[in-house]
Amino acid sequence: MLSRTAWSLYWLGRYIERADFVARLVEATVRLDALSARPAGEAAWASALTVTDSEEAFAATGERLSQQFVARFLTLDATNPGSIVRCLDRARDNARAVRTALTREAWTSINRAWLIFNNRASPGGAAATLNLVEAVKAETRGFEGAIHRMMRNQASWFIRLGQAIERADNTARLIDVKYHLLLPEGERVGGAIDRDQWTTILQTVSAVTAYRWLYSEGLRPGDVIDLLLARAELPRSLAATTEEAVEILSALGKRTGLQGEADRMARMRQARMAKTRSSEVIKSGLHQYLQAFIDENALLDAAIARQFRFTH
Amino acid sequence: MEPRGLWGFDVTMGKRRAFDEIWGTGGRRRPRKELAELARWIEATPASELSRRQHAAEAAFRQLGITFAVYGDADAAERIIPFDIVPRVFLADEWARLSEGLVQRVEAINAFLDDVYGEARIVREGVLPPDLVFGNPQFRPEIAGMKPPHHVWAHICGIDLVRTGPDQFWVLEDNARTPSGVSYMLENREAMIRLCPELFRSFRVAPVDGYTDMLLQTMKSVAPPGAGSSPNCVVLTPGHYNSAYYEHSFLADNLGVELVEAADLVVDDDVVWMRTIAGRVKVDVIYRRVDDDFLDPLVFRPDSMLGVPGLIAAYAAGNVTIINAPGTGIADDKAIYSYMPEIVRFYSGEEAKLPIVRTWRCREPDALEYVLDHLDELVVKLVDGSGGYGMLVGPTASDEEIANFRAALVAEPHRYIAQPTLALSTVPTLGDKGVVPRHVDFRPFVLTGASGVQVVPGGLTRVALREGSLVVNSSQGGGTKDSFVLLGDEPEVRA
Amino acid sequence: MRLSIDHLTRYRFSQPQARIVQLLRLTPSDTDDQTIVSWRIDVDCDARLREGRDGFGNRTTMLYIDGPITGIEIAVAGEVLTGEVDGVVKGTLEPLPPALFARSTDLTRADAAIAAFAAAARGAPRAQLESLNTAFAKRFALSHARPDHGLTAAEAFARETATPRDMAQMFVAAARSLGLPARYVSGHCLTCEREAERPTTHGWAEAHVEGEGWIGFDPSFARPIDQTYVRVACGLDAAQAAPVAGSRLGAGREWLDVDVQVERMNGGEQ
16 A cells, blocks of 8 residues: 555544544533533633644634634634644545545545535534534544445555544543543532533543443542543543554554554553553543653654654 | 637538538438437437436436546535437447547557657658757657657557548547546446446447556556566556546556555656555556656756656666656647648558648748638637637637737747638537537547557547537536447457 | 866755755766766765766766765766867767757747847858857856856846856857757866856857857857867756756755866876
8 A cells, every 4th residue: 555545544534533523522512501501601612622722723813712703613714723624624635635545435424524514604503503513423423334334454444543543632632621620629529510511521522321331320520530541441432542553553464564663552552551540540640641641642643654654 | 638729610500510420411300320220219218318317327427526626616526527318329330440540640649759759750851840840849858769668659549539521530639648538438338338228239339348458458568678577557646636636546446556646656776666555666657647747857847846756767767667658749739730641651651541630830831821811711729729728710700809810820820720610520419408419529549558559449529518519628518428339240259 | 188077066954854866967978079088976875876868868877865864975076088179069979959959948038138139140150159159258247156047048138247057048048049059068167167266067058050060159258169178968958957956855955065176187188
């Protein structure tokens, strides 16, 4: 496979995953802000910007911190490199560049997702915004299905590898930002606002049902952290994405005969993760832990690029 | 598809009916007898049914993404070239004559290219004026003296033809650089087989789906001597922003070869490699869909970062075959076109079997005088113009346009040629109110490999969808049709 | 005359380059008037070099270097025996006919000013060319500044000083506007490079006169080509005859340094 093709497929996976994550983040934030019993208002939208690392870019637009403007910024703003429309644009661009490596089904799901945003200027009110992100999620789910139905070949592995790396980064950022925001000193943990906030997090990673199944004690921050960090049953947990990266790399290794630095890094991360207890992590400093995880994930991304000669 | 200038207007349309390829010149009552069956099909199939099938074909094309639109356009995903459901048919003997002419012409084109970049006998012996060849921007001095394997330069030619009568075929233009449109030939046929299977029961239509195999065989046959028994072939595209990207990916897919961009290729030690996840893999044959200018920034455009530095060195060293070879543009130049009968005669010793449209070279005083006297009936073109730029269409031009053009022509006569307007043939075509005659042209694809020239039995028919229009360009409302070539009566001998 | 030539080309890059591919036209060919006694190209790093010829018949060397690399030094050293020249160049490899050199390029297109300037040269072709050959040196002060590789003949003509490259390109443009095939020649010259403060590859011109052949002119010094000149490469313009055409893979800026020394050696007299 051409290095450029592999590189495009990998980034196709990353951008689709990012678009999907931002869609879910917007959805959860709309609920938190507008639909919960105690609307979280500005703080909710500010934290959505922090998770996507775009507070400064938003501040530069000079707009107010409100659903109207932040939701537009995160979904439709073509000047925001992290907006859904830009992610889909980049995903489609990468898909076009490797059309011969994709099935028609995979291509059309990306194309359809991209078309949702054609000539659309505003996400509209809360309900319309929810409809919009729901449509995006439907297409990315369709894409996910198409990838899983693609022949288990190198092309599908590279897309999934990109998704796994992106997903790890997104989940880590989400926990990092929300954990600090949601445990303000002096406030009683377990209050109504916490409930809504924690539900928001679980919604963002599609984990509401999984949580109910796995934990019987009701919503407890420690359990939510445990689920997102250490439970491989949840596809978006750090443990699951770590495992997935190892599996995909070894599948690629079997197919291409290429094993190296990226495999070693991914396996080491997995071994460490297996010994991790979330309660200990919380005690010794969750923020430091997540920062280290995000940094390591970036190093793994670079190692993948070297191993498969993405760049010259 | 590359834009091409509008051809000309039929001044005689009002007085005389153009030749219709099914009904001849006799009107609807008497179809040409070999095509009576097709005429019956057209009459018997309700327009609504034809229309339904046509829409089904277009929907399929849209889904496949057979687009030609410029990327970034808001409607990029929607724009396809209109497809017409009524096929155009060539009889077996018509086709036999046509292909003989095509083979002869493409052989001459290759002999001409081999000569002008080598000894240039045709110039030394006074057949062509030196400045017409060597002063021509399409002649690339940078590759003089370099020889492609087996002396094949133009491996893939698209020869544009028009028809004015039962036996009157004319070459309008040779495309010896990177002719496009072959994906339409193949996709149109796929659609017809699916949507009008009854036609394939009524007629024995020569299949076109062997084209990609023929092309792959052609590519492999001209691999460099050092390539070994299974040469590595690739298709080189300018990238997915290019308007013909669909065709590039279609061809790579159907040939089963990698679709590469310049950045995927590196030249080292005069050998071309492609960069893969497992390291470098040697490349032996490049079917390039990029212009000469963008092949190698060290040799052609230094400002182009699109090319592959060192590619021409690898070519000169005989380590890679470039399809078509660099420099083939000189063979399809408009000024050279007017000499094609002489060129065919010079290399084959025969008269050209396919005539060209009568061409006045304004550089010659007698011709100039005639052209100046008949500006209102002629099409006058810049020899190096394209896309209709620098062109006068006499019959539709205003007095002022003619006067302006006259001045330009007198100032620089050597830059112009003139041709008569032609009454292009029509083919029944589905319009809003049923089947109506519309003008067509035709581009067959001719392949040249180590063992000779082959013509695919089919091609791309372009049709001007507006009544009376002779403009077949896709950018100006032109569409495409399937082109049936009928097999002869005698059963085919199969090996 | 026996001439020794040392030609050093040095590139430095602000950031390491991943790959470098260069097309070098640094090696002269034997002609009736010049015999290459010895010639070598040395590169100061691991490189792969491949000899060849371009379409104009020039000897070329492809240079392939893998990075990371922050600079290259290409050292050319050689000895050439030159003979008396009557102005007409003989024994060059000519893959292309003179008619080709009647065409202009973007760098050598004669604008109205150059064409008018050229039209002042009267007489038979050779006389016209000889008169052009002195006209440019009279009109422009010779500059030894680093030549600007993007400058066209027409742009150069609007200035007051001209480098040898520009003088030669203007001459070529002017000769073609008179209907005479002409070409740019790059090479070395015993006296010109000595006069320059920062010596670099010299440039002059050749024009074709029916019945006589290619005749060498050095419009920078208003003189015909003689045995102090060593002809290396020719092309339709300076770019096509340039000593180096390069491509690098990597970001950042580059600096180029060139030094040429041409010396007369003893024992070469005929």
